[in-house]
Amino acid sequence: MLSKKTQYAFHALTYLAENHSKGPILISEISQERQISLKFLENILLELKKSGVLGSKKGKGGGYYLIKSADEIPLAKVIRVLDGPIALLPCVSLNYYEKCENCQEEICGLNRVMADVRDNTLKVLENKTLKDILRNR
Amino acid sequence: MLSKKTQYAFHALTYLAENHSKGPILISEISQERQISLKFLENILLELKKSGVLGSKKGKGGGYYLIKSADEIPLAKVIRVLDGPIALLPCVSLNYYEKCENCQEEICGLNRVMADVRDNTLKVLENKTLKDILRNR
DNA sequence: TGTATTCCCTACCTATTTTGTAGACTAATA
DNA sequence: TATTAGTCTACAAAATAGGTAGGGAATACA
Structure with a gap:
């Protein structure tokens, strides 16, 4: 069975894909919209970034975003x-x-x-x- | 991934299939031949019995045996x-x-x-x- | 009838993994 | 330089995996 971590990852990634046009998305926004514990989600997104699936930007206007288009993942x-x-x-x-x-x-x-x-x-x-x-x- | 339990189960079942002609086989024999902790194997074989894969016989000359032929499992x-x-x-x-x-x-x-x-x-x-x-x- | 044999059952224990949390730190921006 | 937002380290509770202990119940056989 897929772990919660992986399931959360898919929920977060689909959210990012569906809101791609909005630019970088806050962890907190994904957390609220998809009902995932904030701090847990932080770890998940970080792992996805380190493995080259996501990009991130710090500071105001920052957040996470898909590096490739959805059909390339x-x-x-x-x-x-x-x-x-x-x-x-x-x-x-x-x-x-x-x-x-x-x-x-x-x-x-x-x-x-x-x-x-x-x-x-x-x-x-x-x-x-x-x-x-x-x-x- | 398959748990050790399931992996052990397959090792035990193949042993039973390969020695089917010898009649009931002792847990202890399977444990020795396939290098599986005796008490752990007891649990595994018991579960397989309860779910209808194995039969068992108590007392002298007892042991576990396949109920169906190997190609029916x-x-x-x-x-x-x-x-x-x-x-x-x-x-x-x-x-x-x-x-x-x-x-x-x-x-x-x-x-x-x-x-x-x-x-x-x-x-x-x-x-x-x-x-x-x-x-x- | 008694005793050795063998599976059956319940309970328990330990280590690891999963899931989640806390708080300080670093980078970017205005 | 204050604020924002991701990064990192450490920790902790809960669940699961893996394994152990010991007595009970059924069977065979003398």
Whole structure:
């Protein structure tokens, strides 16, 4: 399941996309409009900024804004930033690979199937973007 | 990611499948052969029994055994028993549906995409069975 | 009938992760 | 230089994961 963090991230990002024309948006505005704890949201937006999804501006007239257009941000990107691996096993993760304990990959039949699951999941999450989850359509 | 519980479950189940001809298998034997904490494994096998995947027999000559053949146990079944929902959001779960907080389903664009992810994930997990992850092939 | 065997059940414990909070600090702007 | 608004560090409560302890109940067999 997606963590609250990731769910909040999507709510915040869609808000930013829908109000893109207004320029930088305050954290506090997003917090109020989308009912997300202010301080928690701060962390989330900061992580999204550090990973290149958002830009920010300090001081009066500042706020957060999308760096790319909504259809250039795959859902997989957001999930990886906030939740980490998308695969069901560390040993088949593309971006967060780790060796499984207690399981020799050559004879463990689980990894082949889980790589299959991963590919089918990513087929959706890599191709669907922020634009696909916007409200006003 | 799959929990240790579910991963252990798969290791135990494949062991049971591979030694099916020997009749009921002791928890302690599985624990040793697959390197899983004995008491933790007890819980896991018990859950699998209660959900109809395994049968058991008490007393001398007892142990656990598969009720159905390996190709009749979809991986999705095992995951649901031990990890719960497979979907990424409660509001698109087939077996564990719950309303999302802070999100009106009619206008939240996330659920449609996540239902799509769910379907693609299940396409694999419902059709692949224990048999597909056995070691001796 | 009694005893060893083996799963069943309840309760508990510890570490980690998730979720959220507090407050000081830095940068930009007017 | 005062105000605004993001940045950073640290902390803390709550939930979950992972694992442990010990007795109870059913079965087999002598």
